Amino acid sequence: xxxxxxxxxxxxxxxxxxxxxxxxxxxxxxxxxxxxxxxxxxxxxxxxxxxxxxxxxxxxxx
Numbered sequence: 463x464x465x466x467x468x469x470x471x472x473x474x475x476x477x478x479x480x481x482x483x484x485x486x487x488x489x490x491x492x493x494x495x496x497x498x499x500x501x502x503x504x505x506x507x508x509x510x511x512x513x514x515x516x517x518x519x520x521x522x523x524x
Contacts, residue, residue, distance in 0.1 A: 470504055473497035 473496045480490040501507065 469500045470497065470506075473500060 473493055477490070477493045477497050480493060501510070
């Protein structure tokens with residue numbers, strides 16, 4: 463768990479700087495995929511999934 467959280471932080475930080483510098487290429491795609499993969503392994507996966515489901519339901523009801 464500790465390794466997963468640190469990898470999420472690392473990938474998130476790298477992705478933040480890639481998006482901020484607008485360097486969107488194959489490296490950014492790999493970083494985003496790694497960030498999502500490791501984020502799904504943390505305790506944040508359930509709240510993020512719930513939030514996404516709520517947003518989708520809200521948009522459908524508009």
